[in-house]
Amino acid sequence: MSLQAKELKWLAGGRMILQNISFAVQPGEFLGIVGPNGSGKSSLMALLAGIRKAADGIVLIDGKELRRMGRRAVAQRLAFVEQQAETMERIRARQAVELGRTPHLGPLSAWSADDEEIVDQALESVEMTHMQDRFWHTLSGGERQRLHIARALAQQPSILLLDEPTNHLDIHHQLALLELVKAQGLTVIVALHDLNHAAMFCDRIIMMNHGKIICAGAPRDVLTRGNIASVFNVQVHVEAESDGSCHIRYERSFQDERNREKKWLSSAA
Ligand SMILES: Nc1ncnc2c1ncn2[C@@H]1O[C@H](COP(=O)(O)OP(=O)(O)OP(=O)(O)O)[C@@H](O)[C@H]1O
Numbered sequence: 001m002s003l004q005a006k007e008l009k010w011l012a013g014g015r016m017i018l019q020n021i022s023f024a025v026q027p028g029e030f031l032g033i034v035g036p037n038g039s040g041k042s043s044l045m046a047l048l049a050g051i052r053k054a055a056d057g058i059v060l061i062d063g064k065e066l067r068r069m070g071r072r073a074v075a076q077r078l079a080f081v082e083q084q085a086e087t088m089e090r091i092r093a094r095q096a097v098e099l100g101r102t103p104h105l106g107p108l109s110a111w112s113a114d115d116e117e118i119v120d121q122a123l124e125s126v127e128m129t130h131m132q133d134r135f136w137h138t139l140s141g142g143e144r145q146r147l148h149i150a151r152a153l154a155q156q157p158s159i160l161l162l163d164e165p166t167n168h169l170d171i172h173h174q175l176a177l178l179e180l181v182k183a184q185g186l187t188v189i190v191a192l193h194d195l196n197h198a199a200m201f202c203d204r205i206i207m208m209n210h211g212k213i214i215c216a217g218a219p220r221d222v223l224t225r226g227n228i229a230s231v232f233n234v235q236v237h238v239e240a241e242s243d244g245s246c247h248i249r250y251e252r253s254f255q256d257e258r259n260r261e262k263k264w265l266s267s268a269a
Contacts, residue, residue, distance in 0.1 A: 002061075
């Protein structure tokens with residue numbers, strides 16, 4: 001399924017948060033959104049998921065306007081894992097994943113063996129089967145995050161929106177999660193802070209700053225020394241990889257160097 005944003009604009013507290021946001025994601029494409037804190041990534045994800053309404057502009061799913069689709073119809077097509085997803089205090093891990101099946105259940109389609117199997121698979125894919133009977137409130141931040149992903153996969157969407165899904169995860173689970181999501185072949189839009197993960201996994205990247213798209217394109221065309229310096233105020237070396245992607249090496253700042261030098265001089269005195 002494709003997703004298109006056309007001239008999106010969003011205001012909050014009388015302030016322009018997002019403006020001139022236009023882009024399209026093709027079926028099966030893995031699109032990354034990167035940008036500094038406060039650049040508008042989460043706000044954009046919320047507009048794309050339909051949980052916030054744009055002041056102007058439209059979101060289209062396979063050419064249909066999102067705001068004209070019912071909540072259930074949207075949830076059958078699109079799953080959203082928010083950055084600070086709500087807690088579900090009194091339920092067990094498995095029940096949290098079972099919630100992903102809700103949009104597919106109805107008066108004529110009660111809970112079935114297929115639903116059970118889909119939930120089993122979703123739990124297994126995030127390595128949480130052994131914790132399925134644990135109460136939600138006893139789980140760590142990373143375990144909860146993996147269950148949110150499992151819930152989204154159990155929803156069997158065509159489009160997956162993930163807002164910083166690797167928050168709270170150790171490096172094994174960060175990579176495992178991105179590999180798992182990539183392997184699903186879904187249309188994915190993911191906000192990421194780790195630029196190397198964006199370079200490794202994304203087909204295309206949108207770089208945002210101050211609520212606008214600064215540039216968009218293949219990782220090696222977006223994650224350049226110049227773009228990263230002007231948007232993130234960080235100096236980097238970008239090394240080209242043999243597979244056409246790139247790897248970013250961060251330089252220590254001048255201030256860091258001076259502090260280290262001072263520390264070394266005072267300890268040597
Ligand atoms: N409901 C709101 N009311 C007022 N301002 C808001 C609201 N929601 C977001 N903002 C502001 O909009 C800007 C963009 O926020 P947003 O959360 O979209 O950024 P982000 O790129 O996801 O940041 P981060 O990387 O820190 O998660 C911020 O300045 C934020 O304070």
